[in-house]
Structure formats: structure tokens, C-alpha cells
Amino acid sequence: xxxxxxxxxxxxxxxxxxxxxxxxxxxxxxxxxxxxxxxxxxxxxxxxxxxxxxxxxxxxxxxxxxxxxxxxxxxxxxxxxxxxxxxxxxxxxxxxxxxxxxxxxxxxxxxxxxxxxxxxxxxxxxxxxxxxxxxxxxxxxxxxxxxxxxxxxxxxxxxxxxxxxxxxxxxxxxxxxxxxxxxxxxxxxxxxxxxxxxxxxxxxxxxxxxxxxxxxxxxxxxxxxxxxxxxxxxxxxxxxxxxxxxxxxxxxxxxxxxxxxxxxxxx
Amino acid sequence: xxxxxxxxxxxxxxxxxxxxxxxxxxxxxxxxxxxxxxxxxxxxxxxxxxxxxxxxxxxxxxxxxxxxxxxxxxxxxxxxxxxxxxxxxxxxxxxxxxxxxxxxxxxxxxxxxxxxxxxxxxxxxxxxxxxxxxxxxxxxxxxxxxxxxxxxxxxxxxxxxxxxxxxxxxxxxxxxxxxxxxxxxxxxxxxxxxxxxxxxxxxxxxxxxxxxxxxxxxxxxxxxxxxxxxxxxxxxxxxxxxxxxxxxxxxxxxxxxxxxxxxxxxxxxxxxxxxxxxxxxxxxxxxxxxxxxxxxxxx
Numbered sequence: 001x002x003x004x005x006x007x008x009x010x011x012x013x014x015x016x017x018x019x020x021x022x023x024x025x026x027x028x029x030x031x032x033x034x035x036x037x038x039x040x041x042x043x044x045x046x047x048x049x050x051x052x053x054x055x056x057x058x059x060x061x062x063x064x065x066x067x068x069x070x071x072x073x074x075x076x077x078x079x080x081x082x083x084x085x086x087x088x089x090x091x092x093x094x095x096x097x098x099x100x101x102x103x104x105x106x107x108x109x110x111x112x113x114x115x116x117x118x119x120x121x122x123x124x125x126x127x128x129x130x131x132x133x134x135x136x137x138x139x140x141x142x143x144x145x146x147x148x149x150x151x152x153x154x155x156x157x158x159x160x161x162x163x164x165x166x167x168x169x170x171x172x173x174x175x176x177x178x179x180x181x182x183x184x185x186x187x188x189x190x191x192x193x194x195x196x197x198x199x200x201x202x203x204x205x206x207x208x209x210x211x212x213x214x215x216x217x218x219x220x221x222x223x224x225x226x227x228x229x230x231x232x233x234x235x236x237x238x239x240x241x242x243x244x245x246x247x248x249x250x251x252x253x254x255x256x257x258x259x260x261x262x263x264x265x266x267x
Numbered sequence: 268x269x270x271x272x273x274x275x276x277x278x279x280x281x282x283x284x285x286x287x288x289x290x291x292x293x294x295x296x297x298x299x300x301x302x303x304x305x306x307x308x309x310x311x312x313x314x315x316x317x318x319x320x321x322x323x324x325x326x327x328x329x330x331x332x333x334x335x336x337x338x339x340x341x342x343x344x345x346x347x348x349x350x351x352x353x354x355x356x357x358x359x360x361x362x363x364x365x366x367x368x369x370x371x372x373x374x375x376x377x378x379x380x381x382x383x384x385x386x387x388x389x390x391x392x393x394x395x396x397x398x399x400x401x402x403x404x405x406x407x408x409x410x411x412x413x414x415x416x417x418x419x420x421x422x423x424x425x426x427x428x429x430x431x432x433x434x435x436x437x438x439x440x441x442x443x444x445x446x447x448x449x450x451x452x453x454x455x456x457x458x459x460x461x462x463x464x465x466x467x468x469x470x471x472x473x474x475x476x477x478x479x480x481x482x483x484x485x486x487x488x489x490x491x492x493x494x495x496x497x498x499x500x501x502x503x504x505x506x507x508x509x510x511x512x513x514x515x516x517x518x519x520x521x522x523x524x525x526x527x528x529x530x531x532x533x534x535x536x537x538x539x540x541x542x543x544x545x546x547x548x549x550x551x552x553x554x555x556x557x558x559x560x561x562x563x564x565x566x
Contacts, residue, residue, distance in 0.1 A: 193342035
């Protein structure tokens, strides 16, 4: 456990080292936040209570999405490219020799990275949004605690999906195509383009059950207190936990299949 | 012209003889621009050949590239399943804005998009290698890892634009017909100027590639919605400070016969090519200044 905490701290510090890149990211997230916020105002002016949100809740959705964007690696970034590169070059053989679990190692690194980006790239855009628009941020500390828990579960779900993608490199060698397709799917099905509650009919219902919903839509619903159904937040967190456990388990299975495939070339 | 150069000297062993560097500085006036274009063409040709070595991967990436932007438009269509109009604009009208700006950005991204890698090259020191080659640095940086898959976004943008033009009820005049292709190309020019300025900025700021995303991808996200959606301050900013409004808003409003919210006269719609030039000039001067101030990291 101590080891993985150290690994996570390393992941945090590594991203903290790039000050200019973080500042550039904060700027970009803020600019996008303003643009999307204006389009949402136009949309919610036309259709108040669309998707079950009032305008302040919709704007909160925009700004919290921008704040979570980098942490949850919704448009790429994160660890998977690095792991794919290690698989392609064969460096992963060294990782497998280490007295640490491969999956847990990368999970710790990625959570460390996400932790930094939540603070470094999350707080300032959200503050900018709260200054410029009326947001529906809760004042109840318990709600914030549940939100943070939900974000953490969402990060693990995101890791679970990306770990499977990274392991695909054992068979595909080049991960570029898969990563691109994964980004497409993530952006659309996480609720980043449009809240998933706005998606119509049966399509919307299916979309809200997929693991990508656990990455952004569910944490936001927990924050806004709008999660549908009985049990509210507890059910929402349960939904995330089921996906997190399932995906991590699938990752283990694929990992053991992949490591049996590894042939270490001498030299 | 650059293409013919590529095909003549394209093969690994150039017809000039074994081991001969296929590049010869072009003499005479305007030589530097020709040199730049020729170098750009050679590097682009090399990257295209290397891409085509993995044809299936290339096809997948191109389709993926188009798919990202298709889902963008699907999200707008989902919005329109709930509303009749957004900011007073109908779906085909928004498709005109969306398609034109997507095609422009795609074109600029294809031709110049990789200039954003200059920050990474400054950091790892590989820019030094480029400085000693006898090809203008901007041409090398722009052609670096040329990504033909970006044709995907251009195709998707032109597709949406074509659909919009076929369903819109426009009162066509020769001027308006001419304005549509001019809008796409000049828009690409404006985005290209922003990309070069962004690359120049990285000489000062280090790894700040994301800032230019605010103006390119962020700008395009904004331009795909009608100007009536946004506040007047923002409109003034993107008309007079970073003149993104000339990418497609002003020409498209003129084609649609709608007034500009800032009250600019109709002929402003035809200014896009001039604006593209006006953006490119300071951007290229900034690039020169950036290159002159460059100090290697020494690693």
C-alpha cells in the first residue's frame, strides 16, 4: 500500500512540474466553458427544464464538466499511451518483473495524475464560471463529499476502460487508432457534448447505463442532486462501483492473457 | 507544383544519382518562398508514404477523425430534437455555419496543424536538428508528421456544408456563389495565421500548445453556433481583436441574408481573404522573432 501511495505521489508531482502547460490548460478550459455556457443559455432559454435541469443547473453542468475534463482524461491524455509504448517496445517485460502489480501500479500513477489535474486544472475554471454565471453549486458539505466520492469512482471507471485499451496494444502493437476511437466514444457517451439526460427515448436510456456515464454524468447528477430513482446518490455510487469492479476485473483477466503472450527476447 | 517535385524525386534513390540529397536551394527572387514550399512538399510526401505503409491503420484513423466531428454534429441534431431554432437559427442554417468552419479548420489543421508540436521540440531539443537543415524552419515544422488522416474532418465539414446548401432556400447571386468557396479557403487562412501565431508564442511561453486550441478548436465550436447566441462583448472580441468572425459568421450571414448583430455593412462579408492576410503577416513576423530569440535547451 505504501508503495502505491508513493507511486501516486510521483504521478501527482510529475504533472505539477509543467506549470505553463497547466496554465494553458486552465485558460483553454475557461474559454471553452464560456463558449459552451452561452450555447446552453440559448438552448435552455428556448426549452427551460430540458433534461430535468434548470438553467443554473445546466450552467453548473458546463463548468463542472470543464473542471473534470483533464482529471478524467475525457479527451485523451492519461497513462494509456505511455503503457502502450512500453508494450510496443517491450519495456513492459521489465515492469512485469517488478515486485508490484502492473494494474495497481498504473492505477496509482493515474490517480496521482488525476489528483493534480483536479486541483491544477479544475478549481480555477470552476471559479471563473461561478464568477461570471449563476451556478447551482450546493452549500451542503455532505453533498460535496458524495460528489468527491463519485468523482473518485468515476476516475477508477475511466482507468478501467483505458487499461483495457492499453492492453489491446499486446495484440495490435499500435494503439493510435484505438485511442482515437475511444476518445470519440468517451466524448459523446460521457455527457461532455450534451448532458445524457437530454438524449431522447430508448437511446438515452441505454446511454445512461454505459460505463462512460459513470465518468461525468453521474458525478454531476450527484453534485446537483438530480439523480433519478429511489436511493438517489447511493444508487448512483453503486452504479459506478459496479462498473469500477467489473472493469478492473476484466482488466485482470486480459492482463493475465496478455502476459502469457509476452515473449522476452534475450540480448 | 510541390506535388510534382515529390513524385519526381519521391523514390528513396533519387534520379539524380545514389545518395544525392534531392533538395537544391532555388535561386533568384522569391526563392525563399519557393524553397519553403518545395521543402514542405518533400517532407509531406515522405510522411504520406510512411502513412501509406499501414493502409488499414490510415483508413481507420481517417474514419475516426471524421467520426469525432460527426458526433459533434449529432449533438447539435439532438439539441434540435428539442427545439425549433437556436438563437433564431434553424438546423440547416446552423449546418451552414458548422460545415464551413469545420472544413476551414480541417484544412488549416491538415496544412499547418503540426506547428503546435514546436513546444515539445523546443523542450526535447530536436528543433536544433531542424535549424541546420537547408529548408525554412516554418516549412519543416508545419510538415512535421503530416497527418493525411485529417482529410476526415475536411470531408465531414464539406459534407455538412453540402447538405446545408442543398436544403437552404438561398436567394443566390453570382457574388454569393463565389463567396462560399472563398469563405472556406479564407477561413482556413485565418485559422492558419492563428496556428502560426500560436507556434511563435511557444518560443516565449514554452509548452503552451493548448492555448492555441482555445482559438482554433474553441473558435470553431463558437463559430458553429449563430452569433446571436453570444454576448456583444465576445462578438466584438472575435470580430476586431482575433478576427474569427470573418472565418464564417460574416460571409454566412450575408449568404443567408441576415444582418450582422454588430451592424457591419454587407460588403464586410467579402473581406475574409484580406483579413486572412492581415492575420498571417503579424503571425509570420512573430514566428521570425521567435526563431531569432530561440536558445537551445542544450539537451
